[in-house]
Amino acid sequence: MNSYFLPRRVRAAVTSTLLVAFASCTNIKNDSDRTRAEGAVTGAAAGAAVGAGVGALAKKNANGALAGAAVGAAVGTVAGAAVGDAQAKKKEGYAQKESALDSQLAGLNNQIEGRRAYNAKLRELVSAKEQQLAAVLAADRSAGPTVQEFDLRTSVSSKIAETDRAERSWQETINAHKAVLKGASADARGPELEAEINRLAEERAELLRQRARLVSITEKLDKK
Amino acid sequence: MKPRAGWAAPAIALAALTACETTGDPRQGGLFGWSESKARERKEQRQTRVARAETELNRENAQGAALESRGETATKSLGAAQARQSQDEKDLRSYEASLLEKVDRLEQRSPTDATASRARVYRLKVSNIAAQQATPPRSRAERLKPLETEIDAALARQNR
Numbered sequence: 381m382n383s384y385f386l387p388r389r390v391r392a393a394v395t396s397t398l399l400v401a402f403a404s405c406t407n408i409k410n411d412s413d414r415t416r417a418e419g420a421v422t423g424a425a426a427g428a429a430v431g432a433g434v435g436a437l438a439k440k441n442a443n444g445a446l447a448g449a450a451v452g453a454a455v456g457t458v459a460g461a462a463v464g465d466a467q468a469k470k471k472e473g474y475a476q477k478e479s480a481l482d483s484q485l486a487g488l489n490n491q492i493e494g495r496r497a498y499n500a501k502l503r504e505l506v507s508a509k510e511q512q513l514a515a516v517l518a519a520d521r522s523a524g525p526t527v528q529e530f531d532l533r534t535s536v537s538s539k540i541a542e543t544d545r546a547e548r549s550w551q552e553t554i555n556a557h558k559a560v561l562k563g564a565s566a567d568a569r570g571p572e573l574e575a576e577i578n579r580l581a582e583e584r585a586e587l588l589r590q591r592a593r594l595v596s597i598t599e600k601l602d603k604k
Numbered sequence: 605m606k607p608r609a610g611w612a613a614p615a616i617a618l619a620a621l622t623a624c625e626t627t628g629d630p631r632q633g634g635l636f637g638w639s640e641s642k643a644r645e646r647k648e649q650r651q652t653r654v655a656r657a658e659t660e661l662n663r664e665n666a667q668g669a670a671l672e673s674r675g676e677t678a679t680k681s682l683g684a685a686q687a688r689q690s691q692d693e694k695d696l697r698s699y700e701a702s703l704l705e706k707v708d709r710l711e712q713r714s715p716t717d718a719t720a721s722r723a724r725v726y727r728l729k730v731s732n733i734a735a736q737q738a739t740p741p742r743s744r745a746e747r748l749k750p751l752e753t754e755i756d757a758a759l760a761r762q763n764r
Binding site: 411478496503513517537541 | 630631632633634635636638640643646647650651653654657658660661664665667668671672674675678679681682685686688689725728729732733740742
């Protein structure tokens with residue numbers, strides 16, 4: 381037995397321990413448990429290797445290597461578990477911090493969304509109010525129709541009222557003439573009276589045409 | 605060389621265990637697959653996102669406050685403008701009523717049909733001007749003033 385290398389059994393044990401650790405630890409679902417387990421297993425493997433080396437050097441035989449490997453594995457397990465635990469706690473600290481930041485971010489995003497929606501509604505309300513205000517102020521500033529237009533409206537309205545009165549009066553005259561004509565059909569002046577009625581009717585029609593023109597002037601002014 | 609070759613298998617196994625791809629996610633990677641520097645980067649990224657979100661929220665809050673203030677100003681101004689308009693309209697109505705009263709007096713005391721007819725034209729003009737809703741009440745009142753002067757003059761002539 382050479383003191384510089386270990387028995388095949390020890391090497392095989394260390395190799396297989398590491399491979400098993402590599403394969404099995406990755407299957408642990410909880411990462412903290414996995415970290416602690418990996419720490420312990422790696423510590424055990426490293427301790428066994430170191431212990432085997434030290435045992436082989438000290439005793440210069442295979443039994444010394446095996447005993448050293450056993451002691452090293454035990455010490456390594458404890459030390460590795462401590463390292464794994466420390467690392468797991470560190471990771472838990474990061475995880476907590478990340479969770480806190482994630483929930484803070486989610487809360488902030490919710491607040492931002494809420495505030496955006498509120499601001500959008502508020503913007504609409506304010507714009508509507510400002511438009512209303514602008515309309516009221518514009519109406520205040522507006523000079524409205526000119527004095528000439530007022531005068532025109534006034535005189536047109538007056539003319540229409542006058543025309544209506546005249547039209548009513550002409551119609552009454554026509555009706556009166558017609559009544560007379562009906563009562564005196566044999567009178568020699570009948571055709572003359574009839575002609576007069578027709579003339580009056582024509583005049584009345586002309587009056588109504590004038591009235592329509594006056595109304596159209598008012599409509600044009602309203603559309604302006 | 606042969607003795608060293610004997611350690612190749614455990615060395616490779618150890619290397620495989622430690623040299624795999626690392627993650628910064630503290631909920632993954634175990635002991636060897638996790639990198640603290642990457643975890644720190646992740647944390648910093650999150651902190652940056654949180655800081656940005658806080659800035660955005662502050663901006664939205666400031667915008668909201670500005671809008672609220674604008675809204676308050678607009679509400680006050682609108683209220684004042686509407687109140688002024690309403691008061692002007694009331695003033696115009698009472699002015700119109702006083703002018704129509706004068707026109708009534710003018711018509712009642714008219715010595716001829718012509719002067720009575722002129723009084724009726726005044727009434728029409730006063731009503732027409734006062735009814736022009738498209739024109740602000742103050743402008744309408746301004747336009748009634750020359751008419752009032754004419755009506756007053758006509759009343760004065762009657763009294764002579």
